Amino acid sequence: MKTVWIIGGGWAGISAAVQGTELGLKVVLFEAKKDLGGRARTVKLPSMQIDNGQHILLGAYQETLALMRKVGLDPQALLHRHRLDLRGVDGRGFKLLGYSWLPSSVQFILGTLFCKGWSAADKFSLFSKALSWATSKFNCEPTLSVKDLSEGLTDHVQECLITPLCLAVFNTPPRDSSGQVFLRVLHDALFSGKDSSDLLIPKSDMGDLLPEAAHRWLISKGCEVRLAERINECPIPNTVTGSTQINNGVDAVILACDATSACSLIEPINSNWANQCRTLEHTHISTTYIQCDDTDFTQLARPILMLESDTGSSSKVTKPAQFVFDRGFLFKNNADQFKASTNKGVLSFVSSFSTISNELISEAVLNQAKNELKLRDIKVIGTISEKRATFCCTPGLIRPAQQITQRIWACGDYLEGPYPSTLEGAVISGKEVIKKMLNQSAQLSQ
Numbered sequence: 001m002k003t004v005w006i007i008g009g010g011w012a013g014i015s016a017a018v019q020g021t022e023l024g025l026k027v028v029l030f031e032a033k034k035d036l037g038g039r040a041r042t043v044k045l046p047s048m049q050i051d052n053g054q055h056i057l058l059g060a061y062q063e064t065l066a067l068m069r070k071v072g073l074d075p076q077a078l079l080h081r082h083r084l085d086l087r088g089v090d091g092r093g094f095k096l097l098g099y100s101w102l103p104s105s106v107q108f109i110l111g112t113l114f115c116k117g118w119s120a121a122d123k124f125s126l127f128s129k130a131l132s133w134a135t136s137k138f139n140c141e142p143t144l145s146v147k148d149l150s151e152g153l154t155d156h157v158q159e160c161l162i163t164p165l166c167l168a169v170f171n172t173p174p175r176d177s178s179g180q181v182f183l184r185v186l187h188d189a190l191f192s193g194k195d196s197s198d199l200l201i202p203k204s205d206m207g208d209l210l211p212e213a214a215h216r217w218l219i220s221k222g223c224e225v226r227l228a229e230r231i232n233e234c235p236i237p238n239t240v241t242g243s244t245q246i247n248n249g250v251d252a253v254i255l256a257c258d259a260t261s262a263c264s265l266i267e268p269i270n271s272n273w274a275n276q277c278r279t280l281e282h283t284h285i286s287t288t289y290i291q292c293d294d295t296d297f298t299q300l301a302r303p304i305l306m307l308e309s310d311t312g313s314s315s316k317v318t319k320p321a322q323f324v325f326d327r328g329f330l331f332k333n334n335a336d337q338f339k340a341s342t343n344k345g346v347l348s349f350v351s352s353f354s355t356i357s358n359e360l361i362s363e364a365v366l367n368q369a370k371n372e373l374k375l376r377d378i379k380v381i382g383t384i385s386e387k388r389a390t391f392c393c394t395p396g397l398i399r400p401a402q403q404i405t406q407r408i409w410a411c412g413d414y415l416e417g418p419y420p421s422t423l424e425g426a427v428i429s430g431k432e433v434i435k436k437m438l439n440q441s442a443q444l445s446q
């Protein structure tokens with residue numbers, strides 16, 4: 001195993017390329033776009049840079065943080081650490097409490113005990129549910145949904161805690177989200193290491209968070225990075241069958257592209273795998289960037305606020321956004337003063353699984369900002385919608401395997417793995433594929 005072609009330079013492809021290069025492989029990384037990063041990349045507008053979508057990480061995303069460090073970045077300088085806080089504009093709602101050095105589980109108990117606006121029945125229902133999840137070691141039947149898991153919780157706790165957590169992690173409502181995967185994320189966030197439940201919010205563009213530094217690192221280590229090069233046919237790796245040897249100059253191929261591209265590249269080679277990929281459903285995320293020029297406005301009360309959204313209701317959607325982030329607040333100490341100044345007063349509103357047009361979302365979000373945040377003198381910079389932002393991690397879903405043929409592999413957030421469609425899921429998948437591929441190669445050569 002010497003030369004490996006990786007097709008797709010999102011976070012999964014970057015992770016595989018870094019891991020492979022570090023382990024001595026000759027890696028060639030192909031990316032269809034002009035920049036690395038995939039769905040989590042910087043978008044350059046004439047006057048400023050925004051992200052392809054507002055992202056948030058968790059303290060539990062250990063592999064992502066380790067990858068950032070490996071390519072020479074300091075996560076502390078690039079991510080704003082914020083204790084898990086799901087409070088709305090009025091300050092009501094759930095947040096972890098107590099000293100930050102306390103284990104997250106203790107902060108969770110204190111947060112529940114002193115949660116503003118929750119009744120004794122709400123608190124009791126959450127404590128007993130958390131206890132039952134812990135007793136089952138955060139495992140459940142694979143076919144259960146988050147909604148099923150929440151049975152016994154009061155409606156209020158479901159609305160204020162479970163639904164927003166579910167949206168943040170899966171981008172789908174509780175009834176459509178896998179209970180088993182939810183418990184895994186909950187366990188890693190709340191009941192593993194110190195700081196693992198922290199929200200890590202980018203205080204720089206997504207490109208600064210990994211893709212650009214990874215690009216430099218890869219080139220410095222001899223990896224060939226070929227940007228703006230779309231692969232339209234899956235290359236066939238070198239093979240030896242009996243006395244016949246086919247040499248195409250590549251020992252293995254890793255598809256690190258999105259599920260749709262992987263599906264069409266693999267169709268002629270392994271139609272079962274392609275069919276499994278095709279059955280995956282995807283869901284939208286729209287990010288609306290708003291500029292606030294109100295002279296009275298300095299910053300939001302917190303860098304992230306939960307909003308009252310009516311997405312998912314049967315009536316006409318008038319409040320599509322579930323979260324708002326204050327980029328001015330987050331970017332204010334950015335080392336790049338130009339970025340700090342262009343992001344002053346910029347708010348990003350996240351609307352999950354809303355299928356209305358960009359124009360309607362922009363208009364509705366503008367009204368949400370005026371009515372709920374009481375902002376004046378605001379205008380929309382733009383709305384970016386990703387129709388296939390995340391795959392739907394539904395209950396009982398069996399995800400495609402990483403191995404497609406003996407020498408063709410895949411990595412990406414949608415493949416078999418412990419996490420839903422997230423940066424951490426993508427990074428883990430990239431690292432794992434190299435490990436599995438080299439293990440298999442070692443076994444075959446014995």
Ligand SMILES: Cc1cc2nc3c(=O)[nH]c(=O)nc-3n(C[C@H](O)[C@H](O)[C@H](O)COP(=O)(O)OP(=O)(O)OC[C@H]3O[C@@H](n4cnc5c(N)ncnc54)[C@H](O)[C@@H]3O)c2cc1C
Pocket residue numbers: 007008009010011012013030031032033036037038039040052053054055056057229230231232256257258261285286287386388389390411412413414421422423424425426
């Ligand atoms: C708006 C939005 C908000 C999100 N919010 C969060 C969040 O808050 N937290 C979180 O953890 N995750 C979030 N996600 C999910 C996260 O961005 C993805 O899980 C992750 O980026 C997926 O990485 P990937 O490498 O698996 O796939 P991708 O990023 O899709 O990368 C695939 C790459 O392959 C390239 N490619 C495709 N076909 C070809 C071809 N034929 N030849 C060459 N190159 C090709 C593509 O151009 C792309 O760069 C969000 C996603 C979106 C869109």
